Amino acid sequence: GEDVEQSLFLSVREGDSSVINCTYTDSSSTYLYWYKQEPGAGLQLLTYIFSNMDMKQDQRLTVLLNKKDKHLSLRIADTQTGDSAIYFCAENKNAGGTSYGKLTFGQGTILTVHP
Amino acid sequence: DGGITQSPKYLFRKEGQNVTLSCEQNLNHDAMYWYRQDPGQGLRLIYYSQIVNDFQKGDIAEGYSVSREKKESFPLTVTSAQKNPTAFYLCASSIRNPMNTEAFFGQGTRLTVV
Numbered sequence: 001g002e003d004v005e006q007s008l009f010l011s012v013r014e015g016d017s018s019v020i021n022c023t024y025t026d027s028s029s030t031y032l033y034w035y036k037q038e039p040g041a042g043l044q045l046l047t048y049i050f051s052n053m054d055m056k057q058d059q060r061l062t063v064l065l066n067k068k069d070k071h072l073s074l075r076i077a078d079t080q081t082g083d084s085a086i087y088f089c090a091e092n093k094n095a096g097g098t099s100y101g102k103l104t105f106g107q108g109t110i111l112t113v114h115p
Numbered sequence: 116d117g118g119i120t121q122s123p124k125y126l127f128r129k130e131g132q133n134v135t136l137s138c139e140q141n142l143n144h145d146a147m148y149w150y151r152q153d154p155g156q157g158l159r160l161i162y163y164s165q166i167v168n169d170f171q172k173g174d175i176a177e178g179y180s181v182s183r184e185k186k187e188s189f190p191l192t193v194t195s196a197q198k199n200p201t202a203f204y205l206c207a208s209s210i211r212n213p214m215n216t217e218a219f220f221g222q223g224t225r226l227t228v229v
Binding site for chain 2: 004008030031033035040041042043044045048088092102103104105106107108
């Protein structure tokens with residue numbers, strides 16, 4: 001199976017909260033990331049969390065990490081139509097020691113926000 | 116402004132031709148990466164380079180080649196050996212830190228084989 005897995009689609013109403021889920025496999029990953037991709041564009045880093053943290057909040061974004069279950073989630077409060085995009089989670093594999101990190105991405109979750 | 120520039124934004128290639136995608140960064144990052152994006156498959160790593168004059172194969176390197184002669188530049192050549200080259204290609208860079216690979220991405224090049 002995939003190293004990092006996400007559900008492909010999420011549809012919410014404007015003003016509701018969105019929760020995007022991700023599971024990963026490498027317990028040695030030190031950082032986990034959330035990226036946003038708008039149509040036809042590159043990826044923009046939204047936030048990241050260090051693996052010894054359970055939660056990180058940044059304005060409308062809340063990241064929850066359950067290291068035991070290798071589960072990561074991104075909650076977007078008061079979702080707006082401008083939040084419609086593809087959201088990728090990623091883990092930093094081969095981290096630590098003398099090797100250098102590189103990112104492994106999930107398939108991406110397409111978030112659609114309806115007025 | 117600091118950032119990563121990919122060019123061209125759109126590229127068309129005839130079957131059997133090699134084509135080179137450009138990636139330039141002025142962030143003074145040591146590490147640079149090339150990813151391929153296909154619908155529903157996320158991003159897959161093609162090649163990466165942690166330092167000038169050195170690079171390693173990623174998960175899907177077959178049919179691609181790279182060079183890293185300058186810190187700022189990491190061009191990707193899609194060769195005629197790549198059987199299904201139509202895709203969206205993304206270049207990224209980061210500082211050389213094994214613990215935190217906070218990558219910055221370019222705007223991508225969409226390659227279409229005609």
